Amino acid sequence: MEQYAIKGGNPLVGEVEIGGAKNAALAILAAAIMTDETVLIENVPDVRDTNVLIQAMESIGVIVNRIDRHTVKINASHIHDLTIEDDYIKKIRASYYLLGALLGKYKKAEVSLPGGCNIGLRPIDQHIKGFRALGANVRIEHGLIITETEELKGNHIYLDVVSVGATINVMMAAAMAAGKTTIENAAKEPHVVDLANFLNSMGADIKGAGTDVIRIKGVSRLHGSEYTIIPDQIEAGTFMFAAAVTKGDVMVKNVIPKHLESISAKLLEIGCEVEESDDAVRVVASKPLGHTHVKTLPYPGFPTDMQPQIVVALGLSQGTSIVTESIFENRFKYVDELTRMGANIKVEGNTAIIDGVTRYTGAGITAPDLRAGAALVIAGLSAEGITVVDDIKFIERGYEDFHLKLQSLGAQIEKVDTERELQKFKLKVG
Ligand code: EPZ
Secondary structure (H helix, E strand, C coil): CCEEEEECCCCCEEEEECCECHHHHHHHHHHHHHCCCCEEEECCCCCHHHHHHHHHHHHCCCEEEEEECCEEEEECCCCCCCEECHHHHHHCHHHHHHHHHHHHHHCEEEEECCCCECCECCCCHHHHHHHHHCCCEEEEECCEEEEECCCCECCEEECCCCCHHHHHHHHHHHHCCECEEEEECCCCCHHHHHHHHHHHHCCCEEECECECEEEEECCCCCCCEEEECCECHHHHHHHHHHHHHCCCEEEEECCCHHHHHHHHHHHHHCCCEEEECCCEEEEECCCCCECCEEEECCCCCECHHHHHHHHHHHCCCECEEEEECCCCCCCCCCHHHHHHCCCEEEEECCEEEEECCCCCECCEEECCCHHHHHHHHHHHHHCECEEEEECCHHHHCCCCCHHHHHHHCCCEEEEECCHHHHHHHHHHHC
């Protein structure tokens, strides 16, 4: 089983290029099947989640050509099946975006019902509510969500919770519904805006994405397009916090600084320097880290996908910090692993009370999910001695060449597959 072996202690220094946004790519790849014409998408991150979604698309007859590592050409004119098998949904929840895309285009779709996951229950009632409001019948049978209708009709939809996934799924279906749809209490995340821009580039008529009211005038067909996905806000934020935790100096390049405001604000608050330019952010951590309080919120609030990374930083800060997780109920599972590295954190319900320690010490730990896994790697980079991270398949779902990018910043990290390779790493780093 592949692991990351890390020898901590090197400050990260240098420049790192951020890739395309995984969560935008998942929505945009799915939406690309809504036209019979060819679509070219650039800046697709080469990570497990996007690759599994592409396989799910291929399984129903979509032709996907990789022009290069980050560019795909998609043609969905020969879809032969409207059912997405369980295997794909088990590997990647976001295969359910094909529900909105297929429903919009063919007025019918069947996708296996996603279960809970490592970060919480993750219901999809708001997706279903949205589809029903557009006139689709939705039923759940034998573990499948089956949705179909003769015609989708625009409607006024109020989402009871701010949901990225429901906003995306309903926006896709409504883009090809007859008449006008309004989605109120919509998610405002950058990837929601990116999807709206992509759909508009295919001929959709969507206004207001990025605010909490999205207005959609349905169109009967969408056409081909060429589109470049935005940079990944969370990959960028992860490297920004890696700089802070290792007391480094990192220029994070190819980003949209506006998307990083809540992250930059917290770094400034805990004593880092953050310099923004047009498409880069430099983080310098030359002073001891200070404590702060954080609550995760929908965009533009502090992202839940950055919660483990900030906890790792606050675990090394001076004083007591409180981090409240308000989006997912089970997103502190990694704290036990961090405690094994010497952190002093108490979790009560959705709140972590963190008493900063002066250092972490290396340990054998397991990545419980994608973002927590990345955060534990960062903890390992700052820790005294060797850290071995198991279950890195979770990290590879969303970070392309994570260890290689960290190596380029001076980190001592390697992917190892056998005990022998691990021993070799240990000998090499001394
Ligand atoms: C998206 O998940 C992201 N995934 C997640 O990123 C991210 O953590 C999350 O948004 C929040 O920002 C993708 O974009 C593929 P939600 P999503 O629907 O869409 C509740 C990562 O690490 N809810 O915005 O599933 C839900 O339980 C991943 O990259 C309902 O109650 O999240 C949660 O409490 C992990 N009913 C809240 O809304 C619904 O029908 C927000 O969830 C839908 C959601």
